[in-house]
Amino acid sequence: MGINTNLFAQEESIKWDEEWDIVVVGSGFAGSAALCQGIELQAKTLMIDKMPVLGGNSAINGGAFAIVGSPQQQERGIEDSYELYVKDIYKAGLGLNQKELVEVIAKNGFEAYKFTTQRGVIYRDNLGHFGGHSVPRTIWPTINSGGKITIPLQEYALKKGATIRTKVILDDLIFDKKGKKVIGIKVRENYKFKFDPNFNEENNKTGVTKYYKINGGVVMATGGFSYDVNFRQKLDSQLTPDLDCTNHYGATAYSLKMMMKHNVKTKDLAWIQMGPWGSPDEKGFGIAPVFAIPAFAYGVMVDARTGKRFVNELADRKIRAEAILKIHKNADGSLTHPIVFCDSVGATGTRKENVYRGIHKKVIHKFDTLEDLAEFYNIPVESLKKTVEDYNRYVKNGKDEEMNKPFFKLRNKFVPDISKPPYYAFRAIPKVHHTMGGVAIDTKARVLDKNENPIEGLFAAGEAVGGPHGASRLGSCAIPDCLVFGRIAAQSAVELLKV
Ligand SMILES: Cc1cc2nc3c(=O)[nH]c(=O)nc-3n(C[C@H](O)[C@H](O)[C@H](O)COP(=O)(O)OP(=O)(O)OC[C@H]3O[C@@H](n4cnc5c(N)ncnc54)[C@H](O)[C@@H]3O)c2cc1C
Structure with a gap:
């Protein structure tokens, strides 16, 4: 089964409003890392977010970041290894994890940390021991907030010439005539998000439709769906509406459902973490x-x-x-x-x-x-x-x-x-805290179709992806996952510009 060609607009029927090399959808860790990476690689890069404020779950996150080999670990004499890190993530995930993705996170986590410090993020001298980790390996920025990571990255990207827009929702992907390659996106500008746990985002028609042509790729850094009460309960009947949720209100399955209509492969959707x-x-x-x-x-x-x-x-x-x-x-x-x-x-x-x-x-x-x-x-x-x-x-x-x-x-x-x-x-x-499931990707952050073939021009990173965390994500491992794959997604999109 390939892409469902009936569901997307055809190339020739589109009048493009704008043209970009890379569009990053979502402004959390994954999106912010992709934005920095894209602009540094000289791509004309835009980040959009449907919400009126930037940052998604990342901005309200606790800032706990697990890596191997931090100065904080070295100073306290904690011995650690990539192998042990992978083993811990794998154990928590009940072995359902896509191991090659976990290895990419483990091996590139320290680099991702350095990437953030070189772009203005400051970490304090503290080392935490989170549940499920064999050794203490969690560090934090100056305060317990992911905003202390996303904001410096976004400010850095803006200084380098990137563009960031809020209240712009991605509605659909636009493929080429053969239905093989993503060549643009359909968005609505001036979108007004309204919260209601039973609210179906599909019914919100606010905003003005625009079409953006894309030369490199779209990075889906659209996060998880813990606040989508109906969708999550269909996947796990125990997750009744009375259960409280830790997420930002925009953590819905809107983007995931759109990608599913295009026959994107999903992984582990029913694994939802409390x-x-x-x-x-x-x-x-x-x-x-x-x-x-x-x-x-x-x-x-x-x-x-x-x-x-x-x-x-x-x-x-x-x-x-x-x-x-x-x-x-x-x-x-x-x-x-x-x-x-x-x-x-x-x-x-x-x-x-x-x-x-x-x-x-x-x-x-x-x-x-x-x-x-x-x-x-x-x-x-x-x-x-x-x-x-x-x-x-x-x-x-x-x-x-x-x-x-x-x-x-x-x-x-x-x-x-x-x-x-x-x-x-x-x-x-x-x-209800984290959705382990999402779209399937390979180690280059390319989104896979149901036949496990990469869809050209479509990339994903962060909580939008299923695979790295299996049945349960270890605490403080989302930040390295998002930063590592956000960077990789932008690098892969830039590669397409060279073709
Ligand atoms: C309260 C809280 C504390 C946490 N603490 C930690 C921690 O300390 N350490 C850790 O490792 N993990 C933690 N996590 C988990 C971690 O924060 C998330 O997994 C991570 O922030 C996800 O980042 P992301 O970039 O994938 O998505 P997000 O940061 O959620 O960003 C996704 C963005 O995409 C936007 N979006 C979605 N669909 C569209 C669309 N169609 N059009 C336009 N925009 C769209 C959303 O509005 C959102 O802003 C925490 C989570 C929560 C909720």
Whole structure:
């Protein structure tokens, strides 16, 4: 089966409004990396985004970026390797991952990091240990925000002569007469996005239609579809509308569905990730996931009904989210939320401002004693104290006998135990967070048709792509994926200009 030729406009019927070498659709990490790369390779490059603000999920993202060989790892004496990185991603993805794509990410992640530093991104001296990673390898820009990566990249590209437009939605791809090659796109300028979880973006007809001719290629950096409540529930019936979502409102399946009409191959669509670190005490992503980084690494998560741990706090997201959902609903219909907490030393694993913000929002609570913590959350106190006692012994011995959580030496000291009050805690609930599935690509970021042949002139990168992360994406691995393949997509599009 090839491209569905009935569905696209034919070359000769188009009156082009503009002409570009590369059009990047989407302004997150993948799009921003593609934009920089395209303009640096002397291509006339345009980036469009349907939203009124730039950045998509990337701009509201936590900025956690996993790479091998960062200065932060070297300075702390952490030994790591590409092989281990690939192994960790593969393990979390239950081996469903497209391994050649994972290897490209692993081998080019450090280069992508350097690419950002050379274009104005600054990273702070901090190293995090995210669930599912064998070693600490996560770094952050100056604050926990992906905007600190996308904005400098976009500013850099603008200075180099790139063009960026908001409120422009891509509606369709335009192929040549044979239906083999993408030669342009149909867009609407002045599009007004309206949010409603049941809103079908197809019914939004705002804006003025324009046709852009494209000489090199289109880079689909259009992100995931976690906020497309209807579409996600068709793929996974458990993902009911009542589940909260961490994404920006524009994370719909509009672009994916358009590409599917053109018989593009998709991969892993039904694998949709829940983040285990959400809080029922705030909407969206919020502050809990930021505090959860040290709380999971240097503290414990207990079942509020028993005071006992029930999962390795550094297991990957899928394992933790499933473990929480298993204990969430009680037989009588009431709900239980597990409690995640660490002590005052553990809490220094994130910036003070993050803890204060959480306390101010009444998401994080501070307690002088374990008794107070137990009383507040209605946890059996003796059981809770025993859990902490046992955990502290495991930390001292460097081995978690109960849940096999990995303990690491940072600057030659073991991670903190839970012994220095005050204690900081939050209630946890999984939230819909990441769509592993998307269009299939090869290692040159070329989008494949259903026969697995590359479609000329069509490239994709970032969360729009299915394959690298298999069943579940490891935390802090989306940024390297987006940056690495965003750059590759633009390089491949520029190659077509030479043909
Ligand atoms: C709250 C939150 C925190 C996260 N934290 C981390 C983290 O710390 N580390 C990590 O590695 N990952 C994290 N992730 C995941 C990561 O942020 C995303 O996977 C990543 O941002 C996706 O980047 P992208 O460039 O593929 O897409 P996005 O950044 O989502 O950008 C896609 C853009 O395409 C636009 N678009 C879509 N369709 C069209 C169309 N038809 N026409 C025009 N424009 C269109 C959208 O409006 C959007 O702006 C987080 C995710 C969320 C939601």
